[in-house]
Amino acid sequence: MRRKLVAANWKMNGDTALVSGLLSGFLEAELGAKCDVAIFAPTIFLPQVAATLKESKIRWGGQNSAAYLKGAYTGETSSVMLKECGCQYVLVGHSERRALFGDTNEICGVKTELALSEGLIPVVCVGETLEQREANQTMDIVREQLRAVIDQVGIDALASCVIAYEPVWAIGTGVTASPDQAQAVHADIRAYVAEQRASVAEKIQILYGGSVTAGTAQELFGMPDVDGGLVGGASLKLSEFVTICHSAE
Ligand code: 13P
16 A cells, blocks of 8 residues: 655745744644655755754655756755755656746756655656646646656656646646546556556555645545645645645545
């Protein structure tokens, strides 16, 4: 049985006080004991997150990493640096990075490779726009996004990654994919991986992201190929995120 993972993606939100309040609440709720929990905090807060969570079962990660390990890349943060902050995970290819910051499929492949080389678990984000869904291109788009990563790192290395299916039309819109819609894509992702290596397909955690709330989490996480969630807005609300984590237990 795959263990569930619930991840908080705070995006570019919060300040020291909010981070401190959320983390104390997560510790008090003893998150991370019955399912994996990871916090994707803004880079600037990672040392605070690391100091607060280091004795707990909660893990943390960066929201992005550079396509280089070091050098003259002003403003970037490398996988090496994330690792030094105690990160276990890093997001790769979130749709906001793809749409706003030029992260192509190929760049996502390189970022995945570098994250793996530093011992981080890349959470590779994939998903289609509404226009692509309506044109019945969902699986073509998702497979293409995954193929670029597999081409770069190889199918066996995918066993050390997590996949997050995040339909762009569901992110920040309040429109959650229905459990059946999510399950259909998750099953197809697993089938695509299985075509290449059945053992990797069986093991890999596939998270759903896009307007997950305390009200929708339980049913989504109950689907056979949904191994947890990547939660944006609702992860900034203490009791809601705790409820979402409990839904995965
Ligand atoms: P929302 O939960 O705010 O829709 O964001 C989802 C997301 O992008 C998580 O990475």
